Amino acid sequence: MFGATTAGLALSVYILALFLLALWVEKKTPLGLRLAQSPLVYSLTLGVYCTSWTFYGNVGLAANLGLLFVPVSLGPTLAAVCWPFLLPRMIRLKNTLHITSIADFLGARYGKSPSVAGLASVVAMLGVAPYLALQLKSVIATFAIVAGGAFGVVDSLLGPAVALVMILFTIVFGMRRLDPTERHPGMMAVVAAESAVKLLALSAVGLFVTFSLGGGFTELFSRAAQAGAMPPPLPEGAQGYLRWTSFLILSASAVVFLPRQFHAAVVESPGEGHVRTAMWVFPLYLFGITLFVLPIALQGMIEGLPRTEADTYVLRLPMLHDRPWLALLVFLGGFSASAGMIMVATVTLATMAVNHLLLPLADSLSPLRFVRRRLLGVRRAAAVCIIALAAWFESWAGEAFMLADMGMIAFAAVLQFAPATLLGLFWRGAGKAGALLGIGGGFAVWLYTMLLPALVRAGGLPGDILAHGPLGLSWLRPEALFGLGDLDRVTHAVFWSLTANMGCFLAATFFFRQADAERRTAETFVSEGGGTSVPFGAWLEKTIPLKSKARILTDLLSVYFPGDAAAAMVGRRAAMLRPDDQGRITVLELAELRQGVEADLAGAVGSGTADQALSVDSVFSPAERRELSEAYGRVLAELRLSPAELVARIDFHRERERLMRDYSRQLEVRVEQRTRDLATKAEELTRANARLCELDRLKSAFLSSVSHELRTPLTSILGFVRLLVRDFRKTFMPLTRFDPSAQPKAERAVRNLDIIRVEAERLTQLIDDVLDLTSIEDGRMAWRDAPLDLQDLALEARLSVRGDLARKPELALRMDIPVDLPHLWADRDRMQQVVTNLVHNAVKFSREGEIVLRAWAMPDGGIRISVSDNGPGVPEEDRERVFEKFYQQNRSGDARDKPAGTGLGLSICRGVVTRYGGRIRVEPRPGGGSVFIVDLPPAVVLQEDRI
Numbered sequence: 001m002f003g004a005t006t007a008g009l010a011l012s013v014y015i016l017a018l019f020l021l022a023l024w025v026e027k028k029t030p031l032g033l034r035l036a037q038s039p040l041v042y043s044l045t046l047g048v049y050c051t052s053w054t055f056y057g058n059v060g061l062a063a064n065l066g067l068l069f070v071p072v073s074l075g076p077t078l079a080a081v082c083w084p085f086l087l088p089r090m091i092r093l094k095n096t097l098h099i100t101s102i103a104d105f106l107g108a109r110y111g112k113s114p115s116v117a118g119l120a121s122v123v124a125m126l127g128v129a130p131y132l133a134l135q136l137k138s139v140i141a142t143f144a145i146v147a148g149g150a151f152g153v154v155d156s157l158l159g160p161a162v163a164l165v166m167i168l169f170t171i172v173f174g175m176r177r178l179d180p181t182e183r184h185p186g187m188m189a190v191v192a193a194e195s196a197v198k199l200l201a202l203s204a205v206g207l208f209v210t211f212s213l214g215g216g217f218t219e220l221f222s223r224a225a226q227a228g229a230m231p232p233p234l235p236e237g238a239q240g241y242l243r244w245t246s247f248l249i250l251s252a253s254a255v256v257f258l259p260r261q262f263h264a265a266v267v268e269s270p271g272e273g274h275v276r277t278a279m280w281v282f283p284l285y286l287f288g289i290t291l292f293v294l295p296i297a298l299q300g301m302i303e304g305l306p307r308t309e310a311d312t313y314v315l316r317l318p319m320l321h322d323r324p325w326l327a328l329l330v331f332l333g334g335f336s337a338s339a340g341m342i343m344v345a346t347v348t349l350a351t352m353a354v355n356h357l358l359l360p361l362a363d364s365l366s367p368l369r370f371v372r373r374r375l376l377g378v379r380r381a382a383a384v385c386i387i388a389l390a391a392w393f394e395s396w397a398g399e400a401f402m403l404a405d406m407g408m409i410a411f412a413a414v415l416q417f418a419p420a421t422l423l424g425l426f427w428r429g430a431g432k433a434g435a436l437l438g439i440g441g442g443f444a445v446w447l448y449t450m451l452l453p454a455l456v457r458a459g460g461l462p463g464d465i466l467a468h469g470p471l472g473l474s475w476l477r478p479e480a481l482f483g484l485g486d487l488d489r490v491t492h493a494v495f496w497s498l499t500a501n502m503g504c505f506l507a508a509t510f511f512f513r514q515a516d517a518e519r520r521t522a523e524t525f526v527s528e529g530g531g532t533s534v535p536f537g538a539w540l541e542k543t544i545p546l547k548s549k550a551r552i553l554t555d556l557l558s559v560y561f562p563g564d565a566a567a568a569m570v571g572r573r574a575a576m577l578r579p580d581d582q583g584r585i586t587v588l589e590l591a592e593l594r595q596g597v598e599a600d601l602a603g604a605v606g607s608g609t610a611d612q613a614l615s616v617d618s619v620f621s622p623a624e625r626r627e628l629s630e631a632y633g634r635v636l637a638e639l640r641l642s643p644a645e646l647v648a649r650i651d652f653h654r655e656r657e658r659l660m661r662d663y664s665r666q667l668e669v670r671v672e673q674r675t676r677d678l679a680t681k682a683e684e685l686t687r688a689n690a691r692l693c694e695l696d697r698l699k700s701a702f703l704s705s706v707s708h709e710l711r712t713p714l715t716s717i718l719g720f721v722r723l724l725v726r727d728f729r730k731t732f733m734p735l736t737r738f739d740p741s742a743q744p745k746a747e748r749a750v751r752n753l754d755i756i757r758v759e760a761e762r763l764t765q766l767i768d769d770v771l772d773l774t775s776i777e778d779g780r781m782a783w784r785d786a787p788l789d790l791q792d793l794a795l796e797a798r799l800s801v802r803g804d805l806a807r808k809p810e811l812a813l814r815m816d817i818p819v820d821l822p823h824l825w826a827d828r829d830r831m832q833q834v835v836t837n838l839v840h841n842a843v844k845f846s847r848e849g850e851i852v853l854r855a856w857a858m859p860d861g862g863i864r865i866s867v868s869d870n871g872p873g874v875p876e877e878d879r880e881r882v883f884e885k886f887y888q889q890n891r892s893g894d895a896r897d898k899p900a901g902t903g904l905g906l907s908i909c910r911g912v913v914t915r916y917g918g919r920i921r922v923e924p925r926p927g928g929g930s931v932f933i934v935d936l937p938p939a940v941v942l943q944e945d946r947i
Helices: 004-026 030-036 039-049 052-081 083-097 102-109 114-147 152-174 185-213 217-227 238-257 259-267 274-290 293-302 307-320 324-364 366-373 375-400 403-414 417-426 432-457 464-468 489-511 516-526 546-557 563-574 587-605 607-613 622-639 643-737 742-778 790-800 802-806 828-845 905-915
Strands: 785-788 811-816 824-827 849-857 863-869 919-924 930-936
Touching (some): 004 114, 004 152, 004 185, 039 274, 083 102, 083 259, 102 259, 102 516, 114 307, 114 403, 152 375, 185 307, 238 417, 293 307, 307 324, 324 375, 790 849, 802 828, 828 849, 905 919
Parallel strands (some): 811 849
Antiparallel strands (some): 863 930
C-alpha cells in the first residue's frame, strides 16, 4: 500500500511538526504560555498512559481474552476518583522539595534515603525495560506492515533504525536542558498532541469499521455471533472475578506509579487546580479510546484474520479495505502512542539512574567522579543505554509475547511502589526499613513469579523450573507458589508480590525504629505537603524600603545590561514579594530578592561573576546584615537542622554551581572540537563523492565507446546478411528446381542466414539500448521536445506488435485514449520508446485475453498512462527490481526459461519518465496479471496556448 519511503517521509514530517510545536511553546509567547498552562493540555498529557498496548494491544486482548481489556481503562477511571485527595498533596511536595521522579519521591519520604531511591530506580528500570521493548516492537511491526516489505535487504536494520529514531526523539524533545527539576512545557505539549492524534486515529478507524464495514453496533455484533467470531467469555466463578480484580488493581496503580505517569501527573504539573479538570477529562479520554476496541476485534475475526495477529487488526483492516490514508493515520497514531511513552519514560529513568545509582557510586569510586561535571551528557548516555537495552530485549524475547503480556509485566513491577508511597503519605509511622524490605521483597517475588516465567517462555531459560520447581520442589513452582496453582499467571503474581510487600513493610516498620531524619520527613509528607505551614520570617517586621533596594540592584546590573533591561529584571523578581502598604519588605525578603536577581545575572555572566557583582555588602547595610544573621539563626532552629547538615546543604549547592561553570567551559571546547571534526569529515565526503562521480563517468564512457565500436561491424554484418538472403533467393533458389536433392540444403542455408540476421538485430537492439541508457544517465541525451499526441504513440505501438499479435490469435490489444486528451510537450522518440516497451512486454508475457492501453487526465492536471495484461504478474518482491538494469523475471530459475530481450527496456522507461518529473510503477491487476502505470506531471501537459 505504502512504500518504506512514503511511510518514512510521512513520519519525518510528523516528527518535524511536533518539534516545531515544542519550539513554539518553549518560546513562551502569550498563546504558547496559555497552552502550556491549560488544564486540558495537562489532562491530555496523562494520556501517555495509553501506549501501543492500549492502541494496538487492547484489540488483541479483546480478541483473545474477551472483555478483559475493560479493567485496563476502568482501573484508572476509578483511581481518578481519589486524585483530589492524592495528587494535590504530591504536587505540593514536589514544589517544596523539588522532586524529580517517583524514586526521588520515595527517597525523600524515607529520610532522604539514597538506598530507598536506588532500590526504586532498579525496580523501575527492570520493570519498565520490557514495557519500552513493547513500544519498539509495535513501531517495528507496524512500519513493516505499512511499508509492505518494500525495504527488503535492510529489513534486518529496521529494529536498530527504530531504536535510533527513538533515541534522537527522546534527546531532542526531553533532554535539551540539564536541570530536570524544571518543567518541560515543550515536551509535554508534544505528549498532549500525540494523545490527541492517537485518539483521533483510533476513533477514525473505529467509526470506519463499525459503521462503514459493520453497519452499526447491532449489525456488527449480530454478524459476529452468526460467524462464530465472538471473543471468549471470562472464566466462570471466582477465577474470573479474581482476574478482573487483578487487572483493576494493576491499572489503577500504574496510572500514578509508572515513572512516566508520575512525571506527567506530578513533576510536570503546572498547578494543583488542574487535577480537578483531569479527574473527569482523563476518564472521558479513556472511554473514547476504548469505545471501538471490541468492534474492531469482532470485524477482524469476521474477516478471518488470525487471532494471533489481533494486535495489528487496527492497522490491517484499513489496509485490507484499501484505505491507505486511514492506515497512515493509524500508523502515526500508533507511533505517537509508543514515542510519547518512550520519551517520557526514558527521560525519567535516565534521571533516576544517574541521580540515584551513578552519582552515589561516583562518590565512592574516584575514577567515576568526572560524571558530576558531565551530567547532561551522562543522562543522554543513560537514555541511549536504556533504549538499547529495550531494543535488545525486543529482538531477543519480543516475539514470544503479545503486547498485553509485556504491559502487565511492567504494571506488576511498579505496583511494588504503591504500599510505600500511599502509607508514606498518610502514616507517620512508616519507616525506611519498611520501605526497603517491602519494595525489595515484593520486587523479588515479582522477579520470581512473573519475569522468570516470561523469560522461560521466551526461550532464554530452561523450562523445567516452571513444571517442577527449583531443585524439584514443586511447592516452589513460580506459577504455583506454595501450591496455589488455580490462579492465572497475573493474579498469582499480584497476590504473592503484594503479600510479600505488605508483610515485609509492616513487619520492618514495627520492628525497626525511625531515625530523626525519617521522623522529620514523615511530618512533612503526612501534613498537607507543606502547603499550610507558616512561612519563614513571618515574625519579622517589614522595615526595608523596596524601591531604594531595587534602585541599588538596578544600578549594579546596569554594568552588564542596558538600564531598561536591568530595571525589568529587578522588577520581575520584586513582583514576587509582598511589601506592606508603605512598600517595605523584611530582611529575608530582601535576601530572596538579591538571590533571585543574582540567579538571573548568573545566566548571562556566570555565577562567580554574579556573586561578586551583587555582594552582600553592596546590598545590605551593617544593621541589615546583623538582622539577617539573627533571622537565619531562627530559621535554622525552625528547620531543626544541625549546623553540619546546613553546611552540607550549602556546600552541595556551591559545588553544583561550580560544576555548572566547569561544564559550560568544557561544552564550549567540545563544540569547537566537534565543529572542526565535522568540517574535516565533510571535506573527506566531498572528495569521496567526487571520486565516485568520476568512476561513474568513466564507466559510462567505457560502455558508450565499446557499444559504438561493436555497432559498426554489426551494422555491416546485418547489411551483408540481408544482401546474401536476397541474392540467394533470387539467383540460387530457382536452380534447385533442376536438382531436387539440393533444395533441402538451400532451405537450410536460408534458415541459417535468417538466424544470423535475427541475432544481429538482437545485438544491435541491445547496443542501442545500452547507448540510450548511458546517454540518459550521463545527461548526454539530446531531448527534442515538441507537441505530441498520445493517440499517435498508441497507434505506432500497435503497429510495432502487429506481428506478435498475429502469432497469438487469442490475444487482443484494446486502446482507451480519449480524443480530447491534452497533448504532451516531450521528446517524441523517447515517449514512443516508453509506450512501445510497455505494450511489447505485455504482449510478450500474455498468451490470451485482452491487453488494455489507457490514458486519462488526472485531477492535478497531469496524465496517467497504464498498460494492463493478464500474464503471470510481477511478485511483490520484484516490483522494484524489474526496473533495474539487465534484470529479467524468471520464476523457474532455469536459464532456458529466461524471457527474450535485453533487460534494459524498463530501465530506459524509468529514465525517460524520471527525466520529465514523472513516476513509473507496477501493480497487480485484479484477477491476475500486471498493470504498469506512468504518471506524468502537469508540467509535461501542453496547455492550449502553446499548441
